[in-house]
Amino acid sequence: MTILESAPAGKPATSITTAATTKSAEAKKRLSSPWASLAAIVIAVLWTLPTFGLLLSSFRPERAVKRTGWWTFFTDPQFTLENYNEVLFEGQQPLINYFVNSIIITLPAVIIPIVLACIAAYAFAWVKFPFRDTLFVAIFALQVVPLQVALLPLLEIFVGTGLNNTFWTVWIAHSTFALPLAIYLLHNSMREIPAELVEAARVDGAGHVRIFGTIMLPLMKPAIAAFGVFQFLWVWNDLLVALVFAGGTADVAPLTVRVAELSGTRGSDWHLLSAGAFISIIIPLIVFLSLQRFFVRGLLAGSVKG
Amino acid sequence: MTITDKIIQLVVAVAFFALVLALVLFIADRVRGKSAERWQGFAFIGPAVLLLLVGLIYPALRTAYQSFFDAGASNFVGIDNYARIFTQPELLIVLRNTFLWVIFTPLVATAVGLVYAVLVDRARAESFAKALIFLPMAISFVGASIIWKFVYEYRPNQQNIQQIGLVNQLLVWLGFEPVNLLLIPFWNNLLLIVVMIWIQAGFAMTILSAAIKAIPDDIMEAARLDGVGGMRMFFYITLPSIRPAVVVVLTTISIGVLKVFDIVRTMTGGQFGTSVVANEFYSQSFRLFNIGIGSSLAMILFILVVPIVIYNVRQMRKVDAR
Numbered sequence: 001m002t003i004l005e006s007a008p009a010g011k012p013a014t015s016i017t018t019a020a021t022t023k024s025a026e027a028k029k030r031l032s033s034p035w036a037s038l039a040a041i042v043i044a045v046l047w048t049l050p051t052f053g054l055l056l057s058s059f060r061p062e063r064a065v066k067r068t069g070w071w072t073f074f075t076d077p078q079f080t081l082e083n084y085n086e087v088l089f090e091g092q093q094p095l096i097n098y099f100v101n102s103i104i105i106t107l108p109a110v111i112i113p114i115v116l117a118c119i120a121a122y123a124f125a126w127v128k129f130p131f132r133d134t135l136f137v138a139i140f141a142l143q144v145v146p147l148q149v150a151l152l153p154l155l156e157i158f159v160g161t162g163l164n165n166t167f168w169t170v171w172i173a174h175s176t177f178a179l180p181l182a183i184y185l186l187h188n189s190m191r192e193i194p195a196e197l198v199e200a201a202r203v204d205g206a207g208h209v210r211i212f213g214t215i216m217l218p219l220m221k222p223a224i225a226a227f228g229v230f231q232f233l234w235v236w237n238d239l240l241v242a243l244v245f246a247g248g249t250a251d252v253a254p255l256t257v258r259v260a261e262l263s264g265t266r267g268s269d270w271h272l273l274s275a276g277a278f279i280s281i282i283i284p285l286i287v288f289l290s291l292q293r294f295f296v297r298g299l300l301a302g303s304v305k306g
Numbered sequence: 307m308t309i310t311d312k313i314i315q316l317v318v319a320v321a322f323f324a325l326v327l328a329l330v331l332f333i334a335d336r337v338r339g340k341s342a343e344r345w346q347g348f349a350f351i352g353p354a355v356l357l358l359l360v361g362l363i364y365p366a367l368r369t370a371y372q373s374f375f376d377a378g379a380s381n382f383v384g385i386d387n388y389a390r391i392f393t394q395p396e397l398l399i400v401l402r403n404t405f406l407w408v409i410f411t412p413l414v415a416t417a418v419g420l421v422y423a424v425l426v427d428r429a430r431a432e433s434f435a436k437a438l439i440f441l442p443m444a445i446s447f448v449g450a451s452i453i454w455k456f457v458y459e460y461r462p463n464q465q466n467i468q469q470i471g472l473v474n475q476l477l478v479w480l481g482f483e484p485v486n487l488l489l490i491p492f493w494n495n496l497l498l499i500v501v502m503i504w505i506q507a508g509f510a511m512t513i514l515s516a517a518i519k520a521i522p523d524d525i526m527e528a529a530r531l532d533g534v535g536g537m538r539m540f541f542y543i544t545l546p547s548i549r550p551a552v553v554v555v556l557t558t559i560s561i562g563v564l565k566v567f568d569i570v571r572t573m574t575g576g577q578f579g580t581s582v583v584a585n586e587f588y589s590q591s592f593r594l595f596n597i598g599i600g601s602s603l604a605m606i607l608f609i610l611v612v613p614i615v616i617y618n619v620r621q622m623r624k625v626d627a628r
Contacts, residue, residue, distance in 0.1 A: 033536075040425040043418060044438045047504065050453045051441070053472060057456070069470045104312045108319050115327065120354040129347025135355070142358065144615045145366055146565050148587050148604040152372070152597060153365035167315055176361030179354050208346050209335040237446030239568040244592060251307045256448045260572045263452055270456060270470070277452040281445050288444035292437075299509065300516055 058083055058274035065271040083275035093250055095258060095279055102236060102254040102283075104167055105246070109174035109235045110228055116175065117182030117227075118220065122212045124183065125190040126198055136187070142180040150177075151244050158245065167252050169245040174235050182227055185301055189223035190216060226298035229291045236284050255280040327353065366608075373601035377594075387602035397586070404582045404610075406495050407502070407566065412559040415503045416552060419510025424540060427518055436515065440508040447505070447568030454501045455573055460486040491579050498580055501569050506562065510555045517551035518544060550624045557618035564610055583607050 056070045061080045064072070088095050123129070124136045158169045193216065201211045239256045246252040259276050266272060288295060334349035376383050391397045419439070426435040442450060459471030463484050469475040474484040488494050521544065529543045545552070567584040574580045576589060583603055591600030 036425050037429075040422060040429070040435065043422050043425075044435060047439050047442065047507070049472070050457045050504070051445075054453045054456050066470070068468050069472070069475050071472075071475070100309050100312060104316050107316060108323070111320065112323055115323075116354045116357065119327075119331075120351045123347045123350030127343060127347040127350060129344045132347065135351065139354075139358065142362060144608075144612050145362060146604070146607050146611050148565065148584060149369050149608050150362050150365035152591050152600055152604070153368035154361060155592075157360070157365070167312075168319070171319060172357070172361060176357045179358055180362075183354060207335050208343075208350070209331050233444060237448070239446070239448050239571070240588065243588070256446050256568075259452065260448045260568070263448075263455065263572050264575065267455075270459070273452055274456065277449045281449045284444045284446070285441070288441075289437075292440075296512055296516075299512055 054274045055278060057270060058278050060271070062269075062271040065274070066268070083271045084279070087272045087275045088279065093258065095255065095276055097250060098253060098255045098258040099279065101246075101252055102256075102280075105170050105174075105242070105252070105254050106232060106235045108167075108171045109178075110231045112171065113175040113178035113182050113231060114224055114228055117179055117186050118217070118224065119212065120179075121183050121186035121190050122208070122216055124187050126211070127208055136183075139180050140184050143184065145180075147177045147241070151240075155244060165246060165248045165252060167246070170242060170252065170254075173241050173245055174238070177241070178231050178234070182231070185227055185298070186220065186223055188301065189220060193219055222294065222297065223301075225291065225294040226301065229287060229295045230298045232287055233284050233295075369601045369604050372597055373605045374598075375601075376598045377596040379597040383598065387598045388606075390599065391602055391606065399579055400581045400583060400586045403495050403580060404564065404584075407499055407563045407582055408560050410496065410499050411502045411506060411563045412556045414499075415506035415559055416510045416514075416555050418503065418507040419512075419555070420514050420552070422507070423511045423515035423518055424544065427515065436511065439511050442505045443508045445505070447501075447566070448572050450501055450505055451569050451572035454497075454504070455488075458487040458497060460484055460488075488574055488580075489578050494574065494578055494580050498569055498573055501573070502563060502566060506559045510559065513551055513555050514548060517548040521547045550621055553621045554618060557614050557621065560614050561611055561618065564607060564614075583610075 053070045056073055057065050059079055059081070060070065060073060061078050061082065064076075064078050065083075068076075088099075120139075124132060154173060155164070158164045163169050163172075197215060198211060201215055206214075236254075237256060238254075239260060242254045242257050243260075246254065247257050250258075259273075259280050262269075262273055262276055330349050330353065334346045337345045372379050373387055374382060374384060376386075391401070422435075422439055426432050429435065445453070456470075457472045458474075459469075460474055461467050461469050461471075461484065469478055469484050471487075473487060477484055487497055525543060525547070526539075529539060534542065565584050566582065567588055570576050570580055570582055570585040571588065576582075576585045581589070583606060587600055587603040587607065590596045590603060
């Protein structure tokens, strides 16, 4: 703040009028700095061009993709949907199967931890029981644990129970790993609900199960949505958990596993890789764009998992 | 398995889960008497705690234990695994690479995110401009790796063969020879790091943009009245005001970077001197089946992450307190 004090007082009238102007005028002023605009545009282009190039390639015929760069599209436009058709439906391992697997994996792996975390968070916030705060801190601290630390023994357990390479292992693993963060976040927003609301219901004779169902759940919708989007993107985009627990068989492996595999085995078939990549990207992109405000909310609340 | 089979499994799983939960809640609701509250509390947290015990706490402890055993997890070897990780040349390269990732990714991603957040703040089409940088966050690491592998793609430098990767085409246009980028020792690490920066810059921008908007208008106005503008405004007003948010972003990205595995695996498979701890953990554990070294690498990851997380949580508290 020393700047403020040492700066000369009584600046020309222009700066005072600037200060008094509206935000839109201010916005124009900012944009008038050409260097700033140029820098912003350069970053935006750098960040978009790689995706654009691959997207464009996914619609170009195989020959064109393999022989010329995607930028030649503008001088020699050729368009086809054949790449998508081939990678989705043709061959030994059509991608459509993995697409279904991804959906089957993701739904329970999002729903189960949310439900479990909601109930647990409610208890941590509003039910009195021994060791409550100690347990909560312990769960909070579990966020520190990278999931790599759990994978080897967890695989042993799963192999021991014969569950390995079924959807169950992936569901259980994702649900478990999501819990510490989910409980922490939902607990935070449950605490924000006024205590009078809960107490009034208690006085009316409502039990915890009823309070949870009728008062808490409706109020928790935004927080649940925030975590839900986050967990959805996490599970859908996950490679590590899927590789370890479901990587062995085409029956359960999700899109990420197959696309990563394609990149290894058919690394130069860019017409297939590009289409495959976009098939795996499209669903999270739609979810992300339509629920973006919840996602941002979640980010700002601290939902960042490693 | 047909699609119908899979859907049946899905329905069975969700129904089973709902049934167990309904039963627990139903019983909890029936409990009466003095200790009812207590039992209800335990019933509510029970399923989550059970899952955490079996799926996270026990496995983590077992990994710590197994990190002192040999590859087959049968003979106690003391700290041999750790000693090997810190002496064997190939594994030292893995540690060096991890270090490169942790240094460069957070710094560059935060810098780009911050600059961009400031540049587009209150500009026309701000939300569209932000979405462009933000979108990579929705893309899986696998998808991002393929996008960038295509950018780095190399075709042998011969007559009649055109480059199809953007970087190499740019090199050719500028009159250089095309290079097989992902094979250049040491520098290929930085090319992989670029992918992570590309993903994380959007995260940095979102958090920092929110922090910038939270700076009270009167501070900015006062500074502006006093003739502070442009660069000085940024360094003397904006940056100090959002310092805690910057620290949160830096540490959060570092935590994510330490665990990065997908990018390295998809782009190079950890070959050509590009492996990192998280990738080496996977290869040692699930390809070479060396449980000892795999467990030690997981523990090293854990030990590296803990201090950053603690610092991160403290900073986050500070941001919240504002």
